[in-house]
Amino acid sequence: MFLRGNLPSEPRLSYEQVLQAHAGLIMRVVRTYARSSEDQQDLLQEIRLQVWRSYPKYDPSQSLSTWLYRVSLNVSISWLRKRPQVQFATDPDEIERQYGVSVPEPEVTMLYQLIDSLEAVDRTLLLLYLEGLTASETAEIVGTTATNVSTKLSRLTTKLRNQLQTENNPCN
Amino acid sequence: MQLEELQSAWQKTNDRLDALQVHSFALQSTSSHRRFQAETIWQLAFAIPTVFWSGGFLFDNLERVLKNPMLAIPALLVYALSIASIGGSIWVLVQGSNLDYALPIAETQKRLARIRAFNVRSTRAVMLLGIPLWVVFPILLIQTILGYSWLATFDLTYLIVNILFGIAVSLGTVVAAKRAPQSSKLFRTIDDAFAGNAVAAAEADLALFAELSEEVKEVKR
Numbered sequence: 001m002f003l004r005g006n007l008p009s010e011p012r013l014s015y016e017q018v019l020q021a022h023a024g025l026i027m028r029v030v031r032t033y034a035r036s037s038e039d040q041q042d043l044l045q046e047i048r049l050q051v052w053r054s055y056p057k058y059d060p061s062q063s064l065s066t067w068l069y070r071v072s073l074n075v076s077i078s079w080l081r082k083r084p085q086v087q088f089a090t091d092p093d094e095i096e097r098q099y100g101v102s103v104p105e106p107e108v109t110m111l112y113q114l115i116d117s118l119e120a121v122d123r124t125l126l127l128l129y130l131e132g133l134t135a136s137e138t139a140e141i142v143g144t145t146a147t148n149v150s151t152k153l154s155r156l157t158t159k160l161r162n163q164l165q166t167e168n169n170p171c172n
Numbered sequence: 173m174q175l176e177e178l179q180s181a182w183q184k185t186n187d188r189l190d191a192l193q194v195h196s197f198a199l200q201s202t203s204s205h206r207r208f209q210a211e212t213i214w215q216l217a218f219a220i221p222t223v224f225w226s227g228g229f230l231f232d233n234l235e236r237v238l239k240n241p242m243l244a245i246p247a248l249l250v251y252a253l254s255i256a257s258i259g260g261s262i263w264v265l266v267q268g269s270n271l272d273y274a275l276p277i278a279e280t281q282k283r284l285a286r287i288r289a290f291n292v293r294s295t296r297a298v299m300l301l302g303i304p305l306w307v308v309f310p311i312l313l314i315q316t317i318l319g320y321s322w323l324a325t326f327d328l329t330y331l332i333v334n335i336l337f338g339i340a341v342s343l344g345t346v347v348a349a350k351r352a353p354q355s356s357k358l359f360r361t362i363d364d365a366f367a368g369n370a371v372a373a374a375e376a377d378l379a380l381f382a383e384l385s386e387e388v389k390e391v392k393r
Contacts, residue, residue, distance in 0.1 A: 027186075057274065
């Protein structure tokens with residue numbers, strides 16, 4: 001799952017090739033932090049610009065996906081701070097653009113509501129957890145220890161479980 | 173619903189959206205430009221002409237202000253305030269453009285929070301000092317447009333009374349903003365600046381990210 005960086009003998013990818021090869025990773029980060037298609041475009045442009053600025057300094061011995069996660073998450077956290085509260089889409093076309101279908105499944109809607117209820121750092125941890133990264137891979141991106149990530153993730157998942165239980169059994 | 177189901181919902185939605193959006197991602201223009209630190213650039217756009225303006229004003233009236241140095245105080249204050257504002261804005265711009273977004277999140281966000289806290293504090297200081305000095309602006313404006321120097325005919329009492337009036341108006345605005353922060357965007361901004369909400373938010377971020385990165389240093393020791 002976690003992509004390793006280019007080997008030193010491999011030719012260095014161009015900026016456009018990096019974006020092409022990791023478009024999915026960047027879009028998943030964008031979808032975690034921005035909801036409307038207009039906001040997603042705005043955030044995407046910010047990330048593209050920062051990747052373009054930072055790429056000349058990229059060290060190919062480092063994992064490219066770790067580097068891209070850092071850049072795109074740093075931009076997204078800063079972007080989210082300047083935004084007001086997320087507005088949920090009601091227009092059918094906008095719903096389709098956000099979820100890929102006109103009527104999203106209840107678990108998909110619930111997932112995005114949970115994501116939107118989280119603070120920027122918890123959102124990062126949840127995204128990396130959903131992406132299947134290990135605690136040490138997450139720690140490398142966030143800049144903390146694997147133990148700290150495990151502790152924070154454990155608290156976060158407990159909180160999410162409780163939220164899910166409340167959603168499933170609103171009478172309790 | 174369990175967490176594992178969330179993971180599969182995440183995968184399902186992303187697979188669906190990746191198929192729809194990756195193509196449009198590839199077609200987008202690369203010539204986008206960011207609204208990079210627009211607020212700081214606006215501050216600079218205001219402060220730089222003000223420096224030339226107040227400096228020119230002092231220079232043009234050098235003979236008069238040398239005879240009566242007290243008359244130079246308002247223009248000197250505006251000049252000093254603008255220089256300080258330019259210095260602060262340049263520091264924010266340089267720090268912002270040197271920021272490495274490829275560093276670990278805790279490190280980059282810690283540096284960003286430091287810049288934000290400085291920015292909020294300096295804006296507050298400029299607002300606090302700038303509002304009572306409003307009286308000098310019409311004097312400078314008339315001097316610039318009509319070439320008529322009010323400094324020559326104005327007495328010092330008039331200036332002091334106007335400055336005191338400016339202080340009273342700014343205090344009144346702060347009190348009104350505190351009582352009804354939701355009534356307008358301007359009041360909300362003033363209330364945030366003076367109540368320290370924005371500084372508190374930046375400092376909370378700073379503490380959170382410092383805590384995250386400190387743990388790495390502890391382990392390395």
